Amino acid sequence: MSTKARGRPRGFDRDRALETAMAMFWRHGYDGTSVADLTRAMGIAAPSLYAAFGSKQELYRESLQLYVRTLGRLGVANLGSAASARDGVHAVLRAAAEAFTRPGFPPGCMVGIGSLRCAEDNRVAEEATTELRSATHAMLLARLRQAQADGELPESADPTAMADLYAAVLEGMSVVATDGATRTRLLATADLAMAGWPSPGPAAR
Amino acid sequence: MSTKARGRPRGFDRDRALETAMAMFWRHGYDGTSVADLTRAMGIAAPSLYAAFGSKQELYRESLQLYVRTLGRLGVANLGSAASARDGVHAVLRAAAEAFTRPGFPPGCMVGIGSLRCAEDNRVAEEATTELRSATHAMLLARLRQAQADGELPESADPTAMADLYAAVLEGMSVVATDGATRTRLLATADLAMAGWPSPGPAAR
DNA sequence: CTCCTTGTGTAGTGGTCGCTAAAGAAATAG
DNA sequence: CTATTTCTTTAGCGACCACTACACAAGGAG
Numbered sequence: 136m137s138t139k140a141r142g143r144p145r146g147f148d149r150d151r152a153l154e155t156a157m158a159m160f161w162r163h164g165y166d167g168t169s170v171a172d173l174t175r176a177m178g179i180a181a182p183s184l185y186a187a188f189g190s191k192q193e194l195y196r197e198s199l200q201l202y203v204r205t206l207g208r209l210g211v212a213n214l215g216s217a218a219s220a221r222d223g224v225h226a227v228l229r230a231a232a233e234a235f236t237r238p239g240f241p242p243g244c245m246v247g248i249g250s251l252r253c254a255e256d257n258r259v260a261e262e263a264t265t266e267l268r269s270a271t272h273a274m275l276l277a278r279l280r281q282a283q284a285d286g287e288l289p290e291s292a293d294p295t296a297m298a299d300l301y302a303a304v305l306e307g308m309s310v311v312a313t314d315g316a317t318r319t320r321l322l323a324t325a326d327l328a329m330a331g332w333p334s335p336g337p338a339a340r
Numbered sequence: 341m342s343t344k345a346r347g348r349p350r351g352f353d354r355d356r357a358l359e360t361a362m363a364m365f366w367r368h369g370y371d372g373t374s375v376a377d378l379t380r381a382m383g384i385a386a387p388s389l390y391a392a393f394g395s396k397q398e399l400y401r402e403s404l405q406l407y408v409r410t411l412g413r414l415g416v417a418n419l420g421s422a423a424s425a426r427d428g429v430h431a432v433l434r435a436a437a438e439a440f441t442r443p444g445f446p447p448g449c450m451v452g453i454g455s456l457r458c459a460e461d462n463r464v465a466e467e468a469t470t471e472l473r474s475a476t477h478a479m480l481l482a483r484l485r486q487a488q489a490d491g492e493l494p495e496s497a498d499p500t501a502m503a504d505l506y507a508a509v510l511e512g513m514s515v516v517a518t519d520g521a522t523r524t525r526l527l528a529t530a531d532l533a534m535a536g537w538p539s540p541g542p543a544a545r
Numbered sequence: 546c547t548c549c550t551t552g553t554g555t556a557g558t559g560g561t562c563g564c565t566a567a568a569g570a571a572a573t574a575g
Numbered sequence: 576c577t578a579t580t581t582c583t584t585t586a587g588c589g590a591c592c593a594c595t596a597c598a599c600a601a602g603g604a605g
Contacts, residue, residue, distance in 0.1 A: 139572085144581085167462070169563080171561075185563095185564070253368065254374070265518075295528075296532045311507055344602085345602080391552065
């Protein structure tokens with residue numbers, strides 16, 4: 136047994152190449168990024184890309200995973216441990232405002248709008264982001280239901296409608312960011328979105 | 341002078357072909373729709389398409405115009421004549437909920453997510469939708485500013501933040517619709533989004 | 546009828562798409 | 576050293592991309 140890799144060592148940094156791919160897909164979407172674009176940006180030839188990542192689709196999936204693991208982390212997974220659902224959702228929206236306007240990176244969210252509309256043959260790319268958005272929605276919904284069970288939300292509140300709304304605000308902020316909204320403005324959007332949070336009184340709506 | 345066209349008459353219905361193109365671009369985006377896809381769906385050959393529409397980009401622009409003139413009409417242009425800004429914005433959101441879930445048409449908004457991310461060479465397609473979204477935002481903002489001048493909105497309200505928020509909700513509903521939300525749920529989202537509208541009292545936020 | 550205009554069908558343009566076969570280069574194993 | 580493994584380079588695969596040259600068809604104008 137050996138501690139070193141056997142054959143000729145890879146001549147480029149795989150992690151760095153993956154970051155490059157993430158940025159490309161993030162900015163131009165799945166259909167809008169060609170393998171030639173990727174290899175050019177990575178500074179490698181096509182066979183090296185295929186040896187390291189398998190295919191364009193696998194590279195896309197891995198780029199998505201890198202995104203949600205690093206820059207796209209909005210704290211949705213921590214919603215359960217937030218002091219209140221209100222604080223948790225507010226934190227998620229503010230994290231989104233910052234993530235969608237990070238200097239040196241494309242505006243908006245790679246998951247939200249990276250591959251919303253694709254060619255018929257690339258439907259898998261669409262579904263990859265759809266699943267991630269659904270997961271976010273599910274975590275929002277679960278936290279809101281728990282809040283209602285805890286009495287934080289009044290009985291009259293509709294957790295599904297609230298989850299739909301905050302998911303929509305989240306994805307919408309991504310589009311607004313793409314259109315050039317600044318971080319300051321998006322943070323204000325996040326704050327203002329919380330104004331509709333139902334009050335704990337019995338007449339809340 | 342003559343009342344009839346001179347040469348050989350066109351063998352297909354240009355308006356119907358344009359509707360077909362709109363549906364294709366709507367569902368698959370600009371990059372995701374090839375000219376071969378279009379001619380196949382239209383039932384014509386490529387030269388007929390180019391004779392009638394000029395180029396893929398011009399066809400896309402014309403499809404966008406058809407969309408905003410018909411199915412994508414959300415009443416944003418009528419915001420000025422609404423009884424109140426609140427009613428006007430609410431009507432726009434409800435119109436969006438219906439437009440984004442029209443049976444027989446792709447879910448979501450062609451303007452919102454038709455060509456958010458494109459290849460470098462197709463940036464014009466991106467910009468075409470960006471301009472339309474900016475116009476929507478501008479009309480929302482203008483109506484909100486007027487509402488503040490009229491006293492409908494308190495001095496403490498921030499029309500820019502409100503326009504950003506309602507624009508985000510609008511575009512976000514498009515994504516949520518793409519992910520499968522029903523018309524009923526989107527209408528509830530539209531209603532709930534109005535819960536954050538500032539009250540006219542002096543302590544409004 | 547002929548002339549002119551305009552659309553259609555066939556066939557194909559050069560270029561790019563995602564992807565890979567084949568041969569050589571660079572490392573370890575023995 | 577040789578053998579083996581793995582990556583890189585070159586070159587190119589067939590298919591598709593947006594688009595068009597060209598011959599012909601179908602109408603009105605005279």
